[in-house]
Amino acid sequence: xxxxxxxxxxxxxxxxxxxxxxxxxxxxxxxxxxxxxxxxxxxxxxxxxxxxxxxxxxxxxxxxxxxxxxxxxxxxxxxxxxxxxxxxxxxxxxxxxxxxxxxxxxxxxxxxxxxxxxxxxxxxxxxxxxxxxxxxxxxxxxxxxxxxxxxxxxxxxxxxxxxxxxxxxxxxxxxxxxxxxxxxxxxxxxxxxxxxxxxxxxxxxxxxxxxxxxxxxxxxxxxxxxxxxxxxxxxxxxxxxxxxxxxxxxxxxxxxxxxxxxxxxxxxxxxxxxxxxxxxxxxxxxxxxxxxxxxxxxxxxxxxxxxxxxxxxxxxxxxxxxxxxxxxxxxxxxxxxxxxxxxxxxxxxxxxxxxxxxxxxxxxxxxxxxxxxxxxxxxxxxxxxxxxxxxxxxxxxxxxxxxxxxxxxxxxxxxxxxxxxxxxxxxxxxxxxxxxxxxxxxxxxxxxxxxxxxxxxxxxxxxxxxxxxxxxxxxxxxxxxxxxxxxxxxxxxxxxxxxxxxxxxxxxxxxxxxxxxxxxxxxxxxxxxxxxxxxxxxxxxxxxxxxxxxxxxxxxxxxxxxxxxxxxxxxxxxxxxxxxxxxxxxxxxxxxxxxxxxxxxxx
Numbered sequence: 184x185x186x187x188x189x190x191x192x193x194x195x196x197x198x199x200x201x202x203x204x205x206x207x208x209x210x211x212x213x214x215x216x217x218x219x220x221x222x223x224x225x226x227x228x229x230x231x232x233x234x235x236x237x238x239x240x241x242x243x244x245x246x247x248x249x250x251x252x253x254x255x256x257x258x259x260x261x262x263x264x265x266x267x268x269x270x271x272x273x274x275x276x277x278x279x280x281x282x283x284x285x286x287x288x289x290x291x292x293x294x295x296x297x298x299x300x301x302x303x304x305x306x307x308x309x310x311x312x313x314x315x316x317x318x319x320x321x322x323x324x325x326x327x328x329x330x331x332x333x334x335x336x337x338x339x340x341x342x343x344x345x346x347x348x349x350x351x352x353x354x355x356x357x358x359x360x361x362x363x364x365x366x367x368x369x370x371x372x373x374x375x376x377x378x379x380x381x382x383x384x385x386x387x388x389x390x391x392x393x394x395x396x397x398x399x400x401x402x403x404x405x406x407x408x409x410x411x412x413x414x415x416x417x418x419x420x421x422x423x424x425x426x427x428x429x430x431x432x433x434x435x436x437x438x439x440x441x442x443x444x445x446x447x448x449x450x451x452x453x454x455x456x457x458x459x460x461x462x463x464x465x466x467x468x469x470x471x472x473x474x475x476x477x478x479x480x481x482x483x484x485x486x487x488x489x490x491x492x493x494x495x496x497x498x499x500x501x502x503x504x505x506x507x508x509x510x511x512x513x514x515x516x517x518x519x520x521x522x523x524x525x526x527x528x529x530x531x532x533x534x535x536x537x538x539x540x541x542x543x544x545x546x547x548x549x550x551x552x553x554x555x556x557x558x559x560x561x562x563x564x565x566x567x568x569x570x571x572x573x574x575x576x577x578x579x580x581x582x583x584x585x586x587x588x589x590x591x592x593x594x595x596x597x598x599x600x601x602x603x604x605x606x607x608x609x610x611x612x613x614x615x616x617x618x619x620x621x622x623x624x625x626x627x628x629x630x631x632x633x634x635x636x637x638x639x640x641x642x643x644x645x646x647x648x649x650x651x652x653x654x655x656x657x658x659x660x661x662x663x664x665x666x667x668x669x670x671x672x673x674x675x676x677x678x679x680x681x682x683x684x685x686x687x688x689x690x691x692x693x694x695x696x697x698x699x700x701x702x703x704x705x706x707x708x709x710x711x712x713x714x715x716x717x718x719x720x721x722x723x724x725x726x727x728x729x730x731x732x733x734x735x736x737x738x739x740x741x742x743x744x745x746x747x748x749x750x751x752x753x754x755x756x757x758x759x760x761x762x763x764x765x766x767x768x769x770x771x772x773x774x775x776x777x778x779x780x781x782x783x784x785x786x
Contacts, residue, residue: 217567219245220280222543225524229484229516232509234541234549235525236281236499238565240323240492243632243746247319247456247497248277249285249300250562255368256305256352258292261558264540265547268564272545275569282542283488283499285458287534288560292354296330296459298561302388302591304444304454305366307333307351315463315474317490317531319456322664322674323631325492327463327531328448329474335445338362338420339394341438346429348442358424362442363413364389370412377423378430379403379411382440384585385418386596389444392452394595396441399434441596452593453665453674458563462514462532464489470518477514484511486539486552490563491521491530498525499565501541505552511535533563568632576774577628581614588771591627591750593666593673594618606641606715606769613643616656616753617765623673624765625659625666627750628773635776636660638749639719639730641769646713647685652757656766657682657691660720660727661747668752671698679744681718681729682752683710692729692737694744703739715769723776749773 216222219239226232238245250271252258262270264282272279287295297316298306308316308330315327336348338360349359352367355377363371365387371379382397389395397418403411408427413419420440422430434440451457462482463471475482486504490497500521504511512520514532521527537553540562547556579588581599590597595618602613618624629636638660647653655669658681665674669682676695683690688709693702708731710716719730728738751771755763 216280216544217242220565222281222548224548227520229510229512230508231512232503232550233520234501234503236283236541236543236565238497240495240497243323244567244569246566246568248564248566249298249456249458250279250282250564252560256292256298256366257368257372258560261288261560263556264542264559264562265545265556267559267562268542269545271564271566278567278569280544280565280567281499282562282564283501284534284538284540284559285561285563287459287461292560294560297457299454299457302390302455303364303366304389304391304457305352305364307336307444308459312459313476314459314461315531317458317460318451318454320450320453320665320674321455321631322453322677325490325497325529327466327529329463330459331451332447333444334447335443337443339441340433341440342433344433346433348444349426351444355421355423358426360420360422360426360430363419363421365413365415365418367413370410371419371421373409373411373421375409375423376405377408377421378427379408380420380430380434380440381411381414381417382419383414383417385416386590386592387416388591390452391444391446391454392449392594393592394441394443396439396596399436399438399440402431402434402436404431449672450674456563458533460490460531460533464514464517464532465491465521465527465530468522468528470515470522475514482514484513484516485535486511486537487517487535488533488539489517489521489530490533491525491527493526493528498527499541499563501539501549503539503550503552504535506550509550568630574633574636574775576772579614579771580609581612581768581770582610583612586614588628591666593625593627595620595624597624597626602643602767602769604715606643609641609769613767613769615765615767616751617763619760621755621760621763623668623670623754625668625750625752627662627666627748629748631664631748632746633748634661634746635723636749636773637719637721637776638773639717640751640771641715642683642718643767643769644683644688644710644713644716645685645764646688646711648687650686650757650762651759652755652762653684653686654753654755654757654763655682655684655691656753658718658720658749658751659695660722660749661744662750663744663747666748666750667698669695669698669700669754676700677744678747679720679722679727679741680752681720681731683716690731690736694741696743703737708736721776
């Protein structure tokens with residue numbers, strides 16, 4: 184278990200980590216927290232009881248996720264933190280190790296600010312509210328920004344005309360157009376007549392800055408427009424009054440419609456979990472006093488809930504209050520504690536008061552100020568991911584019917600299209616990895632904790648020495664999480680890469696670290712004829728090997744990336760996007776190592 188270093192700030196400490204149990208992968212409550220997680224009750228001289236759940240940020244199996252009552256954003260009533268945590272605890276796929284209360288909330292289902300979990304953007308920011316937004320990114324990074332502006336919430340029809348979406352996952356009001364995603368619940372729960380457009384085949388997850396699309400399978404009007412089911416892999420566009428007319432005039436069954444919610448910072452495309460706080464407590468290792476634009480009463484001593492972190496660890500913190508045993512902390516006292524005791528460089532204050540609750544292993548460990556648990560609108564959970572079965576071998580041949588694996592597109596839907604010449608063993612269809620707005624795109628698969636595996640794909644390498652620019656096409660492995668391929672932006676490329684450059688036919692077999700590409704090939708390898716080539720990367724411990732058309736071209740010892748997702752990347756650099764063709768993929772396979780003999784062969 185993780186232990187904490189003490190400072191003069193603490194008068195006494197009770198280390199109870201070894202006595203706390205959590206749900207194990209076998210579904211019991213008898214196993215201890217993993218070695219990368221520790222719980223401690225710290226007694227300070229205010230006096231205060233501070234409950235700290237500390238986790239090692241280098242453990243790829245640990246994640247921060249949001250839980251809602253009844254498992255959905257449109258919950259019928261609020262629930263206790265213990266109930267919500269237990270509802271989301273589903274080992275071995277997802278084990279809830281601990282949980283704290285999260286957002287500030289109002290009456291009914293009202294929750295203040297941005298909401299996202301599992302890479303799904305669920306709720307947009309409140310206009311005019313300059314509160315700090317905590318974000319956990321796909322690569323495990325964490326950050327705070329003051330209320331990022333919502334720059335786009337566009338709905339695009341099949342003829343390329345557009346309109347705005349008024350509400351994402353909220354109560355449909357007069358003259359509004361609402362998008363309901365699968366996070367909302369099983370149905371829209373609308374009660375007034377309007378129009379509801381049923382969409383299927385949505386390319387989730389729905390991150391900010393990413394275009395999603397769905398096929399219109401039904402258009403419901405009149406009494407049939409109320410409370411329609413939301414398909415399991417779909418969404419519903421729902422509108423009333425003039426906004427209903429806009430929908431009816433622009434959609435037909437069989438159409439493909441697209442939408443995008445975009446925040447000001449492009450890195451929000453990498454957001455996995457988002458929640459609004461009230462109070463940026465620590466910034467760059469110092470009290471963030473310049474952002475404390477709250478009344479003295481709010482910033483005084485109260486029970487508190489917070490998230491804090493430094494380069495190595497994250498901390499979920501609950502401070503009991505409003506009693507003689509534990510008086511609570513002010514903003515100033517929180518900042519001092521986080522900096523001096525935890526060594527935190529960043530911290531954000533979440534909802535507190537009677538809501539402040541910490542759950543470990545399914546049981547409440549703190550003492551709420553009201554004497555009992557308060558029913559909550561959501562919680563933040565520290566979870567551990569796992570697989571019910573070992574990583575097997577999965578294949579996508581990209582048939583005419585579409586993609587066969589659960590691909591995660593970065594910016595746009597990457598469709599299956601006809602292409603000649605057909606790839607070896609293919610049916611004349613390929614997946615084209617390309618954002619038509621230009622420049623860069625990836626698709627990913629797997630989990631952040633995947634370690635030893637091979638990834639291979641048939642890539643069409645088009646030699647274009649006379650083109651005005653170049654495009655880089657290829658595959659990547661052990662990506663840290665943001666799926667940025669070789670880019671020095673979008674969170675920076677961080678992975679092992681096997682790629683082809685169209686301007687000179689050169690092969691890159693190496694790594695990308697913070698957007699800087701290193702080619703480990705000492706003798707250049709080139710492909711100066713256009714055609715299909717089989718690319719493969721094998722990650723086996725610290726040995727990373729690269730194969731071209733079933734021949735090993737490099738084996739390298741490296742410890743930079745120990746785990747991460749696999750995928751396919753594209754990066755075009757041309758004077759005009761009309762010159763870009765994208766990465767054309769004729770077949771894909773990935774799975775556990777080792778494989779022997781011709782078991783490697785995709786064809």
